[in-house]
Amino acid sequence: MSLTRTSLLASRTTRSLLSRRIPHHGTFKQLQRRCISLQALDANQNGRERVVVVGSGWAGYSLARDLDHSKYQIVVVSPRSYFVFTPLLASTSVGTLEFRTALEPIRSRRTKVEFFQAWADRVDFHSKTLTIEEAVEDPWQGRSLVSDRHADASPNQRAQEKQLEVKKGELFDVKWDKLIIALGCYNQTFGTQGVKENAFFLKDVGDARRIRNRLLSCFETAALPTTSEAMRKQLLNFAVVGGGPTGIEFSAEMHDLIGEDMKRIYPDLVKYAKITVYDVAPTVLSMFDEKLSKFAMNHFKREGIDIKTSHHVEELRKGSPVAVQQESNISEADDSCYTIKLKEEGEIGIGMCVWSTGLMVNPFVQKALDGKVKRDEKTGGIMTNERLQVKDSEDKGLVPNVYALGDCAVLEGTAYPATAQVASQKANWLAKRFNKGDIERSKFTYKDLGVMAYVGNSNAILQSSGTDISGRVAWFLWRSAYLAKSVSWRNRILIPVYWAVNWLFGRDVSRF
Amino acid sequence: MSLTRTSLLASRTTRSLLSRRIPHHGTFKQLQRRCISLQALDANQNGRERVVVVGSGWAGYSLARDLDHSKYQIVVVSPRSYFVFTPLLASTSVGTLEFRTALEPIRSRRTKVEFFQAWADRVDFHSKTLTIEEAVEDPWQGRSLVSDRHADASPNQRAQEKQLEVKKGELFDVKWDKLIIALGCYNQTFGTQGVKENAFFLKDVGDARRIRNRLLSCFETAALPTTSEAMRKQLLNFAVVGGGPTGIEFSAEMHDLIGEDMKRIYPDLVKYAKITVYDVAPTVLSMFDEKLSKFAMNHFKREGIDIKTSHHVEELRKGSPVAVQQESNISEADDSCYTIKLKEEGEIGIGMCVWSTGLMVNPFVQKALDGKVKRDEKTGGIMTNERLQVKDSEDKGLVPNVYALGDCAVLEGTAYPATAQVASQKANWLAKRFNKGDIERSKFTYKDLGVMAYVGNSNAILQSSGTDISGRVAWFLWRSAYLAKSVSWRNRILIPVYWAVNWLFGRDVSRF
Structure with a gap:
């Protein structure tokens, strides 16, 4: 039997000492019951x-x-x-x-x-x-973690x-x-003040849902007549920290959403939208050849996404920068937006900071x-x-x-x-x-199959065994590769259907 | 201009009297800014x-x-x-x-x-x-409401x-x-104690998501070795209150999920699963002819769904019934399940109560x-x-x-x-x-096009202008009608794809 009876009994005893809510009879009976499933596990083992x-x-x-x-x-x-x-x-x-x-x-x-x-x-x-x-x-179901849940x-x-x-x-x-x-x-925040509480991460599906909702609600809030011009600019200013493939691909996808859908849905607002990628390193996409990372950077430049390398985030907090508050008469208590503080540029008002750098x-x-x-x-x-x-x-x-x-x-x-x-x-x-x-007879060696990244507007970069590809062809290969890699037939059917449907009719902007 | 300046100014003044956080300068400037979007609305009106x-x-x-x-x-x-x-x-x-x-x-x-x-x-x-x-x-986004949000x-x-x-x-x-x-x-709870707080409603998409998560987590909790036999029975006992089309269709869909997917995914647990529909009225589906509502009731009987008419819910609360707590040594503090109290049957332990009766x-x-x-x-x-x-x-x-x-x-x-x-x-x-x-020249009259309800296992009932249909044909018509009624081409494509994919591979049980 898998359950350590003594330890369980011991803690049960402690429990009845600590809590008067637990009835005192039947402890052993309950213990027997609680083992059933592990017994079933043992019974299922079949040698x-x-x-x-x-x-x-x-x-x-x-x-x-x-x-x-x-x-x-x-x-x-x-x-x-x-x-x-x-x-x-x-x-x-x-x-x-x-x-x-x-x-x-x-x-x-x-x-x-x-x-x-x-x-x-x-x-x-x-x-x-x-x-x-x-x-x-678990209330954090679906969210990636930044610190010990018992911290x-x-x-x-x-x-x-x-x-x-x-x-x-x-x-x-x-x-x-x-x-x-x-x-x-876990996600690494390098102890940067406020990041744990205020950043949006992108490692789990709950993170993705939070980002989708936030992104859309920034536009919806900006569309309200009660939202000032200054707040609008801040709400639609998006910061991405981390110039690795995740940060770059997310920026590219967000740029597509804005350019393809928000532009038609909120025609008056799209002029305020801005995406900036920050990284402490002097380059982004460092795992790619220089030629490809340059392609990505030039592509971003053309599309209007700023890449700011050698930039250091010092703080992330709710509310507008003090200067904007004073200048535009925004209340200190108004926490519709966030403020990111950079060593190089000071405080900037943003709608969302997506943090995708480093592992803890x-x-x-x-x-x-x-x-x-x-x-x-x-x-x-x-x-x-x-x-x-x-x-x-x-x-x-x-x-x-x-x-x-x-x-x-x-x-x-x-x-x-x-x-x-x-x-x-x-x-x-x-x-x-x-x-x-036969584990004793062989050793694991890693075979680098190459790297790919989507850079937006149906363009990608791809580098594999000496071959560099960029542009539409790389994008086609990017999609094909991930479709082929998808685990289940269910998703292999659904993914191209969604690609087609969203290309035809636009992305769904319902928020719930 | 649409904004009533006087009232806004008045409240602005009150605001600065009430809150010291608001800077005192620039009120008029802000006022101008805040009108922009409504001015745009006016500008867009074009006569x-x-x-x-x-x-x-x-x-x-x-x-x-x-x-x-x-x-x-x-x-x-x-x-x-x-x-x-x-x-x-x-x-x-x-x-x-x-x-x-x-x-x-x-x-x-x-x-x-x-x-x-x-x-x-x-x-x-x-x-x-x-x-x-x-x-x-709004934090209640996507959830249907039971009481004034300022209650x-x-x-x-x-x-x-x-x-x-x-x-x-x-x-x-x-x-x-x-x-x-x-x-x-809003949802009507008839003042029944605990319903507002503990019931699951089904009027909005957030409600549907809550139900899906709860249903799956009842099975997952029941699969844990720490869950006692008595708790398992309670967790997988589902109550639906309301015998109208929504309550009946939901019961039927839940029964399909259990019979088609849970049976294969949790083979050891499915024997505990139980669905009961309660209604205060002496019959369910009262908008249908007797023949059709009888068909539905017999169908439910065969599938093992209990319909209990003339039953009155008196309370819904967290935790197990007192009798079960004592008998099975379940802690009073253990709120994994709910207790529904019926006038006719006393307290029953359940995993979830879906409440779909009445409007407020x-x-x-x-x-x-x-x-x-x-x-x-x-x-x-x-x-x-x-x-x-x-x-x-x-x-x-x-x-x-x-x-x-x-x-x-x-x-x-x-x-x-x-x-x-x-x-x-x-x-x-x-x-x-x-x-x-030409509103002065005509009057609205309602043309009853009939009623339909899905009753599970690819069966439905349909009643329209004197015609009664039940069984598979009605189900086919049910699906066709709602597919045709769907508003967008996007959904008209996605809905049959999901029907096919879930029929082929089973429903997705990921929970987030």
Whole structure:
């Protein structure tokens, strides 16, 4: 049986001591009941090894899908009920595609995985036990994270929370034969003041929905007669921080939305619209050849998108800049817009700041694995060998049967980027090894298949094994590649339908 | 110029007296700025009469679409940025269709209406002025309403709010030549304790999204090992209150979801699932012939959906029934499920209660129009003559140039039902009269085109001009009729694509 009876009984006792709301009788009866599902998990195992996969991104989801179900019982643990096809997220955030076309549910008629919608909380390598915390009603569902969800709780509070085991976030244990850690990273805000609270991120589908709603409500607010000219300018001034592919593709998609749809829907307002991309680095799209990144920058220039490199964001807050407040008689209390403060330019009033720069180590890696595994000094990621096996904290050997991949892992001695491509290649490789049982005979190597980015107005850039392509042809290849890469036939049908429908009739601007 | 300068100046003055946050200089400058958009509205009028349409449902949206733009300047005022095609809402609430296929944005490339996303707040029939309150950032966006959004504010507070004119909910005035009141009704809870707070309604797209998420999270919570057998039974026990077409169609769609998808995705859980429809009346679907309503009831019986007529809901609250708490050792504090209390059966633990019974008079009609127009004694609706012209409060004549239609209006001497069919027929008739300028020469009469309802498992019932059809053929006609009725070509393409995709691959169960 997978549940550690003693620990559960212990915490139950603590619970009745701490809370008078719990009836005192029947504790053991309840305990029996609460084990049923894990017993069912054990009963379902049928002699197969159990692989517990933590995370449902490019690494975890791909691995779970590729593993042979006749050989392994696969248990996915993730706070999200779906996998996000991240390359299409920017398209969904402006309505070029509908949100669900970028999603694959972990549970579906076809997949044969067991799934617990839960957070990984603690891990015990000796007893091969993962303690997980249910997350079905998690209020942050669908949003990417910037800080530990327990960040505001003191360590004492947190310990008490764990013992209390309240229904929201109840803990339970799952045993593994093999553990796969693939829970990704959080958004990095570099401690910049106000970013955590006020920026819009773009890593999960809930983020995309927030952006779509905000973008449209900026236009709708600007259309009100109660909105002053000065406020209008601020509301329709959009800042994107981060000149990587995500930031660039989002800017391009937003520019398409404004140029193709907003222009016709709000003809009087489109003159106020402005997009600026900020980056601390001296160039954007640094993973591309200079020729291609120049193409992108020139294309942006022609379309009127400003790229400001070597710029540093110091603060992001609600409300207008002080100077604008005074000049245009805007109330200090009016928080319709945001103010971004740049080291180089001072305060600027904006309608929205989309923040897509940098990754932060996952709090689970930071806290639950600290002192148990070797971690990369620079990124804080979990260090693995070339078989993706996790190294122990003293770097003397390996943690047996524990693997790490995706953005939370670093393959020792390499500098592979934290991309979907690396994550899914690792997942495919590991699944193949598990299925064949030949992991000792080979090593993972990354094969760079190239990079692509959409730059707007049906143009893209593409670089693969020495070939550089830019323009419409690259855009056609961009669309074809992602359509082909889409996981399900469902989405392979829906995506081109939405492309066609939105091209014919325009994007939907209903907001809810 | 449309803005009443004096009133605005007056309230501005009050504002600076009340709030020290507002800088004292530049009030007039700001005033000028704030008028720009209304000046633009005036400039755009080009000698046309201005028709202000309050509401964007079946009545308001249809009218605005049908009016001749060369003759009238049409201004739509609604807190929603879209029209909801209500017959498909039940399908979207379980994922048979995607939410946006039941929506039409008020603004689109094609429509030529002016739009303010705002609430109607006050009306002055003498000066022909409507005071409206902006609602772009309304937190209840997409949800249907059960009580006045200012219900918790005292009249004094409310008066102060109006004077303060805070940015969130700023007021402004629009003048009309013709005013159309078509702002519909709220949900009626008959004062039943806890319904307002705990029930799930189904009148708007946000409601549909809440239901879809809740339905799926009930299954996901039930799948957790920490969930007891007793809780599982409660979570998957669904109550629908109201045996009208909406309640019946929703039950049927939910039954399809469970029988077609949940059965495969949660094979161990489907045995717990149960749907019960409650109604105070002795029969359901009373608008249908006895033969058809019997067909529906027998069909439901075969499918295992209970219909309990002559049942009275007394309370709806969070948590399990007391008896279940004691018997199964469930904590009083555990609010994973709800308890519905029936006069006839006592307390029952349920996962969700969908409430679709009865309409409540709109607070705008109740408050802003009280004493200004004649109102129906029974429903509280606005009384109109057979030309949809609003009667004055003393029943001596008409309020000039003011019309009312949709669920908020009652045509004197008739008992037309509060349906989409009546609303859209009135809208079409009124638009035609306005376009031809011949309203004095004709009268509106309602032509009952019949009723349809989907009853699940590809069966429907249909009754039209003496013909009764039930079963698959009726279902085919049901789908064809609503597809044909869909407003935009966009949705006419997307709807059959979703029907096909979901039939082939199953409904999407991603939750965000």
